Amino acid sequence: MSAAAGVALILASLVAWVVGLQFKSRRYFDRPALARNARFDPMVATLHWLLLAAGLVVLGRASAPAAGAAAAILLAGWAYRRFIRSVPFRRWLLRRDVAAARRANPGLPEREILFRLVMQRHPRWGEELIEQMVNDYPTVDRLARMLAKMERGFRGFR
Numbered sequence: 292m293s294a295a296a297g298v299a300l301i302l303a304s305l306v307a308w309v310v311g312l313q314f315k316s317r318r319y320f321d322r323p324a325l326a327r328n329a330r331f332d333p334m335v336a337t338l339h340w341l342l343l344a345a346g347l348v349v350l351g352r353a354s355a356p357a358a359g360a361a362a363a364i365l366l367a368g369w370a371y372r373r374f375i376r377s378v379p380f381r382r383w384l385l386r387r388d389v390a391a392a393r394r395a396n397p398g399l400p401e402r403e404i405l406f407r408l409v410m411q412r413h414p415r416w417g418e419e420l421i422e423q424m425v426n427d428y429p430t431v432d433r434l435a436r437m438l439a440k441m442e443r444g445f446r447g448f449r
Contacts, residue, residue, distance in 0.1 A: 294357055297350025301361060304342030311335035376443050382435035389431055402426075405434055412438075 314326045314335070325331060343365075351358035374380055385408065392404045402425050409421045428434040 294350055294353035297346045297348075297353055297358070298361070300342050300346030300349060301365075302346075304339050304346060307335055307339040307342060311339060376439065378436050378439040381439040381442070382432055385431050385435040385438065402429060405429075405431070409434070409438065413442075416441075 311332065314322055315332060317326075319327060347358055347362060350361055388408050389401075389404055392399070392408060396404070405425045406421055409416075409424065410418065413421070424434065424437060428437050
């Protein structure tokens with residue numbers, strides 16, 4: 292097998308990953324019938340990892356430096372994605388946005404600022420949910436932690 296076949300398998304794994312993410316981001320009833328099956332998400336994830344492993348193996352047999360470079364690029368992408376979805380990064384973003392909103396509207400209460408910021412970022416969640424979140428998590432740090440969890444999509448919320 293050639294290096295091109297390895298790269299094609301890696302790209303196919305990335306396509307499977309993106310398709311899986313796209314279906315996971317939809318609400319249950321907005322998914323196609325095939326994607327409503329409980330085994331669909333694990334099957335797509337398994338397909339993604341199998342294609343990725345096969346692609347790296349095929350690429351490694353054709354060219355070890357190319358396989359190393361591909362693995363390094365994939366690892367850097369994974370680390371970047373993990374970082375931007377982390378609680379500390381979300382906390383930093385929310386603090387930055389709260390400070391800018393305070394400068395723009397100095398008389399606005401903290402809860403109203405938090406409500407507006409979350410509503411701007413996630414209008415699909417609805418006013419009632421966001422209002423309840425701001426009531427339950429009134430500080431920037433606590434709200435940022437919950438936002439990071441919800442944006443990552445823990446089971447039961449997706």
